[in-house]
Amino acid sequence: MTLFLQQLMNGIGNGVIYASVALALVLIYRTTGVLNFAQGEMALFSTYITWKLTDWGVGIVAAIFISMLIAFAMGALVELVLIRPVEKKPPFVVLIVTIGMFLALNSITQLVFGTDEKQLPSAFGDHSWSVGDVRITGEFVGLICVLALTCTLLWILLQKTKLGLGLRAVASNPESARLVGISSGTMLMIGWAISASLGALGGAMYVPTTPALTAGSLQAVLVYAFAAAALGGFDSPVGAVVGGLIVGVAEALAIEYIEPLHDITLLVPFLLIGVVLLYRPTGLFGRNIVERV
Amino acid sequence: MSLLSVSDLRGGYGPVRVLHGLGFEVNAGEIVVILGANGSGKTSTIRAISGMLQATGSVRLHDEEILGKNPEAIARRRVAHVPQGRGTFPELTVEENLRVGAFSRKDSAVDEDIDRWLTTFPRLRERRTQLAGSMSGGEQQMLAISRALMMNPVLLLLDEPSLGLAPLVTQELFQKLAQLNRETYIAMLIVEQNANLALKTATRGYVLEAGEIVATGTSEELASNDEVRKAYLGMA
Amino acid sequence: MRRVIRIVASLVVVALLLLIPQVVGESINALWAQAVYIAVAAMGLNILTGYNGQISIGHGAFYGIGAYTSAILMENSGWQFLPTIPVVVGVALVAGAAFGFPALRLKGLYLALITLGLAAVFPDLINRFASKYGTGGTSLIQPPRVLAPGWADSFADFDDQYRYYMALTIAIVMAVLAANLVRGRYGRALVAVRDHESAASVLGINVARVKVSAFALSAAYAAVAGSLSVLIEGSANAGKIEVFQQSILFLVAVVIGGTATVAGPMVGAVIVVFVQDFAKDLIDDQPVLSPAIFGLVLIVMMYLLPDGLVGGARRLISRVLAKPEVGQPAIPDVSTH
Numbered sequence: 001m002t003l004f005l006q007q008l009m010n011g012i013g014n015g016v017i018y019a020s021v022a023l024a025l026v027l028i029y030r031t032t033g034v035l036n037f038a039q040g041e042m043a044l045f046s047t048y049i050t051w052k053l054t055d056w057g058v059g060i061v062a063a064i065f066i067s068m069l070i071a072f073a074m075g076a077l078v079e080l081v082l083i084r085p086v087e088k089k090p091p092f093v094v095l096i097v098t099i100g101m102f103l104a105l106n107s108i109t110q111l112v113f114g115t116d117e118k119q120l121p122s123a124f125g126d127h128s129w130s131v132g133d134v135r136i137t138g139e140f141v142g143l144i145c146v147l148a149l150t151c152t153l154l155w156i157l158l159q160k161t162k163l164g165l166g167l168r169a170v171a172s173n174p175e176s177a178r179l180v181g182i183s184s185g186t187m188l189m190i191g192w193a194i195s196a197s198l199g200a201l202g203g204a205m206y207v208p209t210t211p212a213l214t215a216g217s218l219q220a221v222l223v224y225a226f227a228a229a230a231l232g233g234f235d236s237p238v239g240a241v242v243g244g245l246i247v248g249v250a251e252a253l254a255i256e257y258i259e260p261l262h263d264i265t266l267l268v269p270f271l272l273i274g275v276v277l278l279y280r281p282t283g284l285f286g287r288n289i290v291e292r293v
Numbered sequence: 294m295s296l297l298s299v300s301d302l303r304g305g306y307g308p309v310r311v312l313h314g315l316g317f318e319v320n321a322g323e324i325v326v327i328l329g330a331n332g333s334g335k336t337s338t339i340r341a342i343s344g345m346l347q348a349t350g351s352v353r354l355h356d357e358e359i360l361g362k363n364p365e366a367i368a369r370r371r372v373a374h375v376p377q378g379r380g381t382f383p384e385l386t387v388e389e390n391l392r393v394g395a396f397s398r399k400d401s402a403v404d405e406d407i408d409r410w411l412t413t414f415p416r417l418r419e420r421r422t423q424l425a426g427s428m429s430g431g432e433q434q435m436l437a438i439s440r441a442l443m444m445n446p447v448l449l450l451l452d453e454p455s456l457g458l459a460p461l462v463t464q465e466l467f468q469k470l471a472q473l474n475r476e477t478y479i480a481m482l483i484v485e486q487n488a489n490l491a492l493k494t495a496t497r498g499y500v501l502e503a504g505e506i507v508a509t510g511t512s513e514e515l516a517s518n519d520e521v522r523k524a525y526l527g528m529a
Numbered sequence: 530m531r532r533v534i535r536i537v538a539s540l541v542v543v544a545l546l547l548l549i550p551q552v553v554g555e556s557i558n559a560l561w562a563q564a565v566y567i568a569v570a571a572m573g574l575n576i577l578t579g580y581n582g583q584i585s586i587g588h589g590a591f592y593g594i595g596a597y598t599s600a601i602l603m604e605n606s607g608w609q610f611l612p613t614i615p616v617v618v619g620v621a622l623v624a625g626a627a628f629g630f631p632a633l634r635l636k637g638l639y640l641a642l643i644t645l646g647l648a649a650v651f652p653d654l655i656n657r658f659a660s661k662y663g664t665g666g667t668s669l670i671q672p673p674r675v676l677a678p679g680w681a682d683s684f685a686d687f688d689d690q691y692r693y694y695m696a697l698t699i700a701i702v703m704a705v706l707a708a709n710l711v712r713g714r715y716g717r718a719l720v721a722v723r724d725h726e727s728a729a730s731v732l733g734i735n736v737a738r739v740k741v742s743a744f745a746l747s748a749a750y751a752a753v754a755g756s757l758s759v760l761i762e763g764s765a766n767a768g769k770i771e772v773f774q775q776s777i778l779f780l781v782a783v784v785i786g787g788t789a790t791v792a793g794p795m796v797g798a799v800i801v802v803f804v805q806d807f808a809k810d811l812i813d814d815q816p817v818l819s820p821a822i823f824g825l826v827l828i829v830m831m832y833l834l835p836d837g838l839v840g841g842a843r844r845l846i847s848r849v850l851a852k853p854e855v856g857q858p859a860i861p862d863v864s865t866h
Contacts, residue, residue: 086831086832089831092582092584093835095641097827097828099586099780099827100827100828103777103827106821106824107821111821165389165392165396168384168389169382169385172383173379173382175379176437179364179368179373180393180443181396182397219649223642223646226642226645266646270643270646273643274643
């Protein structure tokens with residue numbers, strides 16, 4: 001029983017991270033209509049910046065905040081310079097551009113920061129407590145708090161502010177948005193900027209739970225986050241969070257209890273996506289997309 | 294004093310030219326209708342005015358040249374364009390749709406206005422928290438118009454408001470438009486195929502054919518014009 | 530007239546390709562050999578992505594399936610190379626179809642990410658199942674090399690050259706097959722499904738069959754390419770990085786060369802192989818430069834030449850000759866709305 005609980009906790013811990021990245025994916029999709037292939041690599045770059053700041057002696061929490069600000073600017077710049085010129089072209093073109101960004105960013109990160117392993121400290125220190133026989137780490141609690149806070153702030157932004165209304169309007173009907181005087185370019189930039197910030201946060205949360213920071217650190221997370229987002233329904237933030245937790249828990253339990261899957265853990269999200277999408281193509285919480293002929 | 298004055302408007306989509314030098318005006322407080330069959334360039338005309346279509350010529354609003362400005366800038370000058378068929382934000386609620394309409398307004402009467410339009414269109418009040426995309430065509434059209442009215446416009450541009458609506462709904466719609474015009478003096482430019490209702494509601498009209506204005510007059514004049522009757526009113 | 534030009538141009542290209550081992554040195558020959566099998570994979574991916582609009586960045590997995598099937602048959606069961614090809618094709622067709630069926634539910638961007646998942650999972654699977662065949666318990670398999678037989682002495686002094694010719698022959702067969710497929714009814718069906726699925730089904734096209742077969746065919750091509758890579762390079766290996774990089778390489782080749790053209794993927798393959806080689810040594814110890822270059826090239830191409838080099842050239846020629854364009858529209862519409 002203890003083992004189960006412990007694995008469950010591990011699963012939730014990981015799930016929280018997947019949920020965060022999934023949230024960023026869903027956010028960018030909801031506000032810009034674009035699935036950003038390079039989300040993970042943008043987050044990677046930001047995470048390296050966070051590392052560099054700590055390397056220069058900046059405290060980890062401050063480093064995270066600074067790097068989130070830098071990511072905000074980066075995201076806006078990417079939209080303005082790389083995405084806007086191809087906005088009106090077919091989605092295939094935009095997808096290829098983001099795949100291009102994915103490749104380029106990964107390489108540039110390695111060129112700029114080097115290929116050796118780095119260590120990123122955790123924002124939550126090393127504390128842990130015991131509840132019965134189960135260990136709860138400070139990290140675990142911290143991650144959940146951060147996710148809850150982020151979700152709340154995002155919800156408030158999107159549903160209760162004028163900016164959020166503008167973002168959702170542009171995503172819903174870009175033409176009509178312009179006709180009421182909303183500058184869709186500005187909204188899109190902000191959508192990308194927020195997403196990039198979320199990615200930076202997610203990276204800084206995730207990497208300390210892995211052995212080291214390397215160029216490949218965030219590639220697996222992208223697949224997991226995608227599984228989470230797909231499971232939840234791509235246009236549902238709630239779905240992203242629920243999906244993330246499901247993927248995290250399923251993975252943790254599968255590793256422990258299903259022997260053959262021991263080193264093919266990546267298969268779990270894969271199968272999950274497959275099964276869910278077979279029966280509910282729009283995910284658990286997604287809305288039905290009616291195709292206009 | 295003319296509110297909107299258009300002359301020598303030319304434009305199109307890439308190599309396909311649709312507008313061939315048309316001109317017309319709308320005066321303050323008027324309802325003007327532009328009649329035209331499918332493909333005559335009605336939608337393109339409206340889009341050229343609201344900045345969604347690139348065009349040459351002249352479009353003057355209050356004596357300011359607005360041709361060439363982007364749609365956001367024109368919208369901020371309180372020209373409200375209700376597009377054909379898809380003017381709502383489907384993923385937002387009815388109330389949110391209205392609130393979006395007031396996006397570029399700087400005054401504080403937004404909530405009052407939301408209330409006012411929900412009263413004018415009671416069916417919208419019933420569906421206040423419903424997602425716009427789940428409503429019927431007629432309701433969405435009313436919502437789109439209310440959304441435009443939330444902009445506190447001086448000029449309302451309506452692109453085929455009757456399209457896809459049942460006859461009774463269309464009648465109700467045009468009645469409401471006429472009432473609005475009487476009460477608030479908002480000028481309206483309506484492009485329509487449904488000549489009957491349009492001519493009953495408008496004061497003046499133009500006839501558009503293949504990108505050119507071919508006739509003009511008061512609505513009575515147009516309604517009794519033989520050509521117009523044959524082509525648009527279905528009378529021999 | 531166009532047909533004549535096409536046939537003549539193809540023959541000229543084939544002739545030039547045949548000459549290569551005779552005039553260039555060993556290392557350049559190796560690059561051309563690599564271009565040959567990458568071209569086969571790219572051709573296949575083009576059927577799926579260019580003509581049928583289903584984006585895949587996971588074809589490195591099918592490539593790996595082909596490579597490992599050939600390698601294991603040769604290493605463990607003592608097969609000759611050529612007989613492994615039909616087996617490879619069979620296995621890949623099944624694998625491709627198996628993937629294509631659930632993929633029916635996904636469109637565009639979502640599909641792309643699932644294929645990414647495929648590329649990510651495959652190395653783990655291979656590790657588990659193939660390591661018992663590999664050298665020293667890893668998944669690296671090095672089957673016996675194909676050697677040039679006596680009668681080849683007249684044109685192939687070295688085994689390398691003989692293998693190049695073997696690969697080239699197989700590639701040409703695959704190319705002719707692909708060209709015939711896409712220029713006929715199947716090709717039109719592919720494009721119809723790509724551009725307007727509902728209209729296509731109303732016209733009587735079995736959309737599911739088209740989409741799944743496109744997956745199966747492209748998988749088969751990728752798998753044959755994998756086998757050819759074992760022929761040329763002498764080993765099969767499927768680390769996470771390799772599988773992923775191959776998948777991207779194929780896509781880049783298709784995009785640079787020109788989606789929905791027959792010659793495009795081949796041109797793209799040549800460019801991709803040579804650029805990769807060139808970039809490898811630009812900065813010491815930094816093999817990472819080529820993905821950066823490809824990434825930037827992809828982005829720039831989308832701004833300047835979205836239909837690739839061949840597509841762009843074709844448009845230019847049409848404009849110069851003022852003739853109406855023939856051929857399929859190049860950019861697939863992968864919107865999910």
